[in-house]
Amino acid sequence: MAKTRDEYLRVAQMLSGLTFSIPVSLMTLAKIEEIEAAAVNDPVLASLVKELHDKLKAVTRPEDYERMAQCYEAYSEIAFYRAATGRGVPLSRTPGTGKQNQKRPDFVHQRHGGDLYFEIKALEIADSLFRHKELAERALDNAADLAERAKKPGIHFSEPLEISGALPAASTVERIDQTIAKIMNNVKPGQIYWGPTVLVVDLGRFAGIYQGASGLLPVFFHDGPPAQSCVSGELWQIAFGNPGERVFELPEFDGKSNLAGHQTREGILRAHPGLVAIAFMVPRLSAEPEIFTIWNKRYDQTRLTNAPALNEHQLYEVLDDVSDGVNDTTNEDGWAHTVHPARP
Known part of the structure; x- marks a missing residue:
């Protein structure tokens, strides 16, 4: 049987010089070889x-x-599995997952005699049925145009191909609302209420503005170009924002307004109060992904099929181990990330 690397190479070579695929571009041969080993x-x-x-x-x-x-969805599960196990949070497949149409979380971690579950969701690009085809056709047109122009002497460049997860030209508020909508459309109660569960959202195909761990705060201070300004944490708004809340964005230059508008959708942890946490996974091509987590200390345990055995301290211990940054819905755990970029 052909190795996974061989199948990946076959697909990549089939697309090379012809067209473009966002999910295939987010996977690398080096990573797949490393995973197979x-x-x-x-x-x-x-x-x-x-x-x-x-x-x-x-x-x-x-x-x-x-x-x-x-x-890419299968690749995303692998990425989180490897990141978690590499950080001292070993995972097992949740027993019964996928059998008899049962909806259960993807993974379970056992510690202190209790279980914490992880459900992985890799967000698809907005309007995916149309835009995948559109991007592929534009890439094909660019390749054909470049091949034709390459017949003449000189240096030739292809037309740029704009790639975005959210709809092109989406505003800050629209991007936040679109991300919430994407997550809500992907979440099934059986997958998040089987037991205490962390919803892991892979942002590889639907990335927003990178804010690092500061994105976990309702507001942080952006200390650098293009402007010094107070900015809303996009991850916080996605996780725990409220309709009608004012959203602040990074202005293009000092002196320009940072008012972005008002959020229109309810954050994920408000819509699903039985979730322990939502973790945002940001893939990196040459390194393990970054994971930024917001957790709900007061999650509604009555919604769970299986009662939790881990206490608040034990839950935080696991989340802190698996994450590059953690905050909670009372905004007490994010104090270390109040400034971005971090000062030396």
């Missing part, structure tokens, strides 16, 4: 790699946009 001694990882292999194998045409999207 690690899977030899890790049965859980081996099962995840097999799923990725099978999904890559199912891609047979450049127009297989949905299948390529499914490849």
Whole structure:
């Protein structure tokens, strides 16, 4: 059987010089080779790699946009699994997942005699059915145009291909609202209320403005170009914002207004009060992903099928281990991230 790296290479080469795929571009050969090597001694990882292999194998045409999207979703689960286990939070597949149409979280971590579950959601780009095709066709047109112009002497550049997760030209508030809508459309109660659960949202295909761990705060101070300004944490607004709240954005220059408008949608932890936390995973091509987490100390335990056994301190311990930055819905844990970029 062909290795996963071989299937990835086949798909990448099928697209190379012809068209473009966001999900395929977010995966790298080096990472897949690294993953395959690690899977030899890790049965859980081996099962995840097999799923990725099978999904890559199912891609047979450049127009297989949905299948390529499914490849990235499998890749995203692997990325979180490796990041968590590498940080001392070993994971197992949740027993019963996918059997008899049961909806349960993807992974479970056991500590102090209790379970904490993790459900992974890799957000798709906005209006994906149309925009995947549009991006692919534009990339194909650019490649054809460049090939034609390359017949003449000189240095030639192709037209730029604008790539964004949210709809092009979306404002700060629109991007926040679109992200919330994407998450809400992907969440199923059975996957997040089986037991105490962290919803992990992969932002690789739907990235906003990078704010680092400061994005976990309702407001932080941006201390650098293009302007010094108070800015709303986009991750906070997605997790715990309220309709009607004023949103502040990074202005283009000092003196320009930072007023972005008012949020229109309810944050995820308000809409799903039984969630322990929402963790935002930001992929990096040459390193493990960054993970930024907001947790609800007062999550509604009555909504859970299986009662929690971990107390507040134990939950924070796990979240702190797995995350690059943590805040909570009372805004007590984010004090270290009040300034971005961080001062020396």
